[in-house]
């Protein structure tokens with residue numbers, strides 16, 4: 001159904017509703033085999049200029065003339081089509097990102113759900129009236145920023161387009177999207193679907209390309225009014241600096257080192273799948289991966305044994321085999337993750353409590369890494385401080401609540417956390433003390449829930465996407481004070 005596939009050469013630049021070849025080329029690698037399976041003709045700074053101009057023109061053209069309800073209807077229509085194409089999109093993502101098919105399909109359906117949510121929300125964003133001095137009527141309006149730039153990573157391409165681009169469109173911005181160079185196929189497929197469903201020309205423009213050229217040009221562009229960036233903390237700092245030159249607002253969704261705190265009274269049966277899944281989902285390449293498991297000493301040994309058993313059952317293999325874990329995105333990422341794992345091997349006192357298993361027939365060129373569960377890691381060690389972005393979890397014991405909170409908060413990041421306890425007072429107390437953008441109690445949603453505002457504190461970023469909060473972020477508030485006597 002989709003006019004796009006990994007094997008054909010793809011045009012990666014969409015400007016004002018027209019596809020063009022652009023000035024650069026990006027290879028499409030299948031991480032499950034390491035083979036180059038296609039090529040994307042991608043763009044550079046000149047294409048970004050044109051894309052921003054097309055977005056600006058859309059704001060005063062057909063797109064800008066739509067009512068909020070009409071915008072919502074277009075987004076809802078695109079959402080239905082995305083849902084119809086979910087299997088094809090999942091296959092494309094599996095080949096491009098190495099994501100097991102079931103996880104890739106969940107991403108496609110999440111994108112459809114974002115379109116449903118933001119399509120429905122488009123005409124429900126209200127201003128307020130404010131009581132003021134006698135003779136005045138004062139009200140607020142929520143207005144689109146104008147042209148929004150969206151720079152996205154490779155780990156959840158469809159979900160991140162959903163929470164960023166569709167929310168910006170819902171409130172009337174015109175968008176320019178720069179997807180990650182490692183994974184642009186579903187972004188291009190999404191743009192085709194949006195075009196086919198009648199999204200007015202120029203409302204969404206796409207420039208696939210390198211971060212340092214196309215991405216940097218978009219972040220620094222003087223005519224981009226807001227930048228939404230999802231990616232590493234290091235690049236996030238560059239984006240914020242580039243936008244600061246023109247005082248443009250930015251949303252930064254960055255990395256994490258999230259912790260799940262398991263107290264002695266926790267329901268371990270309920271916790272177990274969440275503890276492991278949140279570490280190995282998408283081969284650990286998840287911003288909100290729970291890479292630290294903090295366990296109270298009373299249940300430490302029993303839980304460790306159960307965690308290890310679960311790890312032993314994890315199979316790693318090609319995305320299209322749809323096992324529990326797929327390959328890492330690239331040889332580069334494999335080397336980074338292996339480098340962290342080698343720290344464990346080199347340091348006495350750190351033990352490998354369990355590992356998953358790479359299936360025997362996994363292609364030799366694929367970027368596989370067997371998930372690893374580590375113990376004996378001091379909370380200050382690099383393995384417990386730095387974002388590894390691979391399926392490596394450390395299990396750290398604690399004595400009491402104060403110590404657990406101190407360890408959980410003791411990194412540079414603050415994205416997501418979870419508390420497992422049956423004690424209601426403790427649930428609320430610890431949820432309040434944890435420095436994170438989302439806290440789950442007796443569950444863990446790695447970024448989960450379209451409706452739930454999401455984002456970080458500290459080096460995990462600032463600003464919120466998802467839920468209604470995203471709509472506030474993609475609008476500027478104007479106060480109108482009328483003196484009528």
Ligand code: NAD
Nearest residue numbers: 152153154179180211212215216231232235253254255287
């Ligand atoms: P990355 O920062 O390397 O790249 C992200 C995007 O930025 C890509 O599109 C890339 O091309 C672009 N880019 C790179 N250099 C640039 C530059 N100089 N100027 C402008 N753009 C540039 O991140 P990644 O490796 O693709 O993704 C992994 C990171 O993303 C991890 O740290 C992860 O935690 C984070 N992430 C965060 C969230 C969240 O919601 N908080 C979600 C997913 C991923």
